Amino acid sequence: MSQALPAIAAPDAAASAARRARADWVTHGILILGVALFALPIWLVLVGSTHDAATISRGEVPLLPGAHAIETYAAVWSQGDTRRAQVPVSTMMLNSAVMALLITVGKIVISILSAYAVAFFSFPGRMLCFWAIFVTLMLPVEVRIFPTFQVVSDLGLVNTYTGLIVPLIASATATLLFRQFFLTIPDELVEAAKMDGAGPMRFFRDVVLPLSATNIAALFVILFVYGWNQYLWPLLITTSADVETIVIGIVKMIGAEADTEWNRVMATTVLALLPPVAVVILMQKWFVKGLVETEK
Amino acid sequence: MRRKVIFPGTALPYLLLAPQLAITVVFFFWPAAEAVWFSFLRQDAFGISTQFVGLENFQDLFADPLYLQVVRNTLVFSVSVTAIAMAVALLLAVLADRHIRGREAYRTLLIWPYAVAPAVAAVLYIFLFHPNIGLLGRALNGMGIAWDYRLNGDQAMLVVVLAAAWKQVSYNFLFFLAGLQSIPRSVLEAAAIDGARPVRRFWTVVFPLLSPTTFFLLVINLTYAFFDTFGIIDALTKGGPANATQTLIYRAYIDGRVNLDLGSSSAQSVVLMVAVMILTLVQFRFIERKVHY
Numbered sequence: 001m002s003q004a005l006p007a008i009a010a011p012d013a014a015a016s017a018a019r020r021a022r023a024d025w026v027t028h029g030i031l032i033l034g035v036a037l038f039a040l041p042i043w044l045v046l047v048g049s050t051h052d053a054a055t056i057s058r059g060e061v062p063l064l065p066g067a068h069a070i071e072t073y074a075a076v077w078s079q080g081d082t083r084r085a086q087v088p089v090s091t092m093m094l095n096s097a098v099m100a101l102l103i104t105v106g107k108i109v110i111s112i113l114s115a116y117a118v119a120f121f122s123f124p125g126r127m128l129c130f131w132a133i134f135v136t137l138m139l140p141v142e143v144r145i146f147p148t149f150q151v152v153s154d155l156g157l158v159n160t161y162t163g164l165i166v167p168l169i170a171s172a173t174a175t176l177l178f179r180q181f182f183l184t185i186p187d188e189l190v191e192a193a194k195m196d197g198a199g200p201m202r203f204f205r206d207v208v209l210p211l212s213a214t215n216i217a218a219l220f221v222i223l224f225v226y227g228w229n230q231y232l233w234p235l236l237i238t239t240s241a242d243v244e245t246i247v248i249g250i251v252k253m254i255g256a257e258a259d260t261e262w263n264r265v266m267a268t269t270v271l272a273l274l275p276p277v278a279v280v281i282l283m284q285k286w287f288v289k290g291l292v293e294t295e296k
Numbered sequence: 297m298r299r300k301v302i303f304p305g306t307a308l309p310y311l312l313l314a315p316q317l318a319i320t321v322v323f324f325f326w327p328a329a330e331a332v333w334f335s336f337l338r339q340d341a342f343g344i345s346t347q348f349v350g351l352e353n354f355q356d357l358f359a360d361p362l363y364l365q366v367v368r369n370t371l372v373f374s375v376s377v378t379a380i381a382m383a384v385a386l387l388l389a390v391l392a393d394r395h396i397r398g399r400e401a402y403r404t405l406l407i408w409p410y411a412v413a414p415a416v417a418a419v420l421y422i423f424l425f426h427p428n429i430g431l432l433g434r435a436l437n438g439m440g441i442a443w444d445y446r447l448n449g450d451q452a453m454l455v456v457v458l459a460a461a462w463k464q465v466s467y468n469f470l471f472f473l474a475g476l477q478s479i480p481r482s483v484l485e486a487a488a489i490d491g492a493r494p495v496r497r498f499w500t501v502v503f504p505l506l507s508p509t510t511f512f513l514l515v516i517n518l519t520y521a522f523f524d525t526f527g528i529i530d531a532l533t534k535g536g537p538a539n540a541t542q543t544l545i546y547r548a549y550i551d552g553r554v555n556l557d558l559g560s561s562s563a564q565s566v567v568l569m570v571a572v573m574i575l576t577l578v579q580f581r582f583i584e585r586k587v588h589y
Contacts, residue, residue: 038462147331148327254531
């Protein structure tokens with residue numbers, strides 16, 4: 001802030017420049033410290049996953065890479081850990097990817113459709129429908145653990161992808177975001193489409209959908225991270241290894257600490273981190289925009 | 297608010313709304329209603345007979361010293377997480393908002409923890425604080441401090457607080473940065489011309505202008521600490537040692553899924569619903585005010 005206006009802020013230009021340089025150094029120093037604090041646990045895990053199990057359990061806490069990277073990653077990928085039921089990490093990754101992608105796509109599809117209905121039509125019960133969707137914000141899975149599990153189990157959906165995914169794809173946030181955006185689409189566009197004889201679904205496909213591309217991209221990042229990182233719901237709904245996700249898998253690997261294969265836990269942690277972190281970093285621009293705008 | 301130009305027809309909008317409404321009714325309203333209904337019932341030990349007991353489940357809940365301890369844990373945990381995550385984020389955002397070289401890179405390097413699952417953040421913290429295999433845990437023991445978060449309740453609370461705060465900083469950072477960038481330059485220039493030093497300028501001009509963002513984040517962080525940290529606690533401490541890190545959500549999970557105590561778990565769900573409703577309403581009041589700013 002200060003350094004943008006040196007000439008005004010301080011009459012003495014030389015002293016001001018010196019102060020500015022010092023402030024810049026302090027800024028860099030603290031920011032680098034912050035970045036390092038964030039990165040430290042990841043570095044430990046990344047390095048640890050390249051050592052053998054004995055090194056880690058002896059408590060050597062290596063800070064530089066070892067020579068066992070390939071064998072550790074190959075082992076977890078194809079067999080998981082040796083101690084328990086041995087779900088390979090490749091299976092867990094696949095389950096997580098299926099869950100995350102279906103939740104993401106499901107949420108986007110049903111939200112954009114319901115927002116379109118609420119924004120572009122007038123029908124009895126319109127506001128009631130809108131509020132019904134809105135209040136689900138106040139009923140996260142975490143507060144209705146037991147009854148929701150009962151409903152899913154009554155429907156025979158325990159240990160199925162359907163039971164894992166469908167209850168999570170209602171989305172008040174995404175609906176609100178799309179509705180907010182739809183209200184800004186100019187009336188002239190709708191008039192023009194109507195004059196050209198385009199029906200509502202034609203207008204949706206040719207105008208609304210392309211205009212929503214940025215919003216969809218932003219929501220994709222946020223919802224993919226949300227889906228991949230689910231923990232409580234899969235813990236309730238999945239008891240069989242076939243549908244185990246990687247986030248659940250890691251915690252199960254730790255289980256009874258005494259015989260935990262820590263190097264494999266570390267390698268699995270790295271693999272579990274990779275997809276959501278990659279999505280956030282690669283789609284950073286949309287992510288930042290989407291995050292800050294969704295919550296408003 | 298509504299659009300002036302709309303399409304005719306009523307069947308199509310109902311059809312478009314059907315999937316969302318179906319899921320909302322089956323998986324949100326129905327279980328929520330059940331939670332409320334079950335909270336007035338009590339089952340015998342064998343789950344054979346059920347009787348209506350009015351508010352007894354709630355009375356029992358708030359007479360239970362363990363539940364009161366859990367309420368206390370939740371407050372300590374949530375307030376600490378919120379305070380740490382917001383203070384660190386504000387400091388980093390103010391610095392990253394300065395016109396220095398590499399600010400884009402700093403931003404990228406500071407936002408990725410957002411993508412880390414709470415349970416995975418907890419696993420990362422095991423490798424920092426575990427007394428035998430963790431970097432800091434071993435160092436602390438090496439310095440003669442008896443460090444073992446698996447035995448010491450206060451240490452356990454400290455570790456779950458740090459893990460939960462670590463994960464939330466990047467979210468707060470992005471919002472503070474956006475808030476800082478929306479402050480008009482002219483206001484800052486005026487303060488600078490008046491001769492206010494940077495630190496004074498921050499507390500008298502910048503911080504008050506950030507207050508909508510700060511209030512918003514306050515509610516969001518409390519909500520996060522209340523409801524989204526189940527994975528952190530489950531992976532790090534399982535609520536232990538001696539229930540020292542059990543929070544309301546964790547208790548509801550234990551009673552509902554492990555102890556299969558229908559009445560108590562449902563009463564706890566109702567308590568949580570009230571909490572989340574209050575937080576959401578407060579959040580929307582603040583946002584409304586922000587819009588009218």
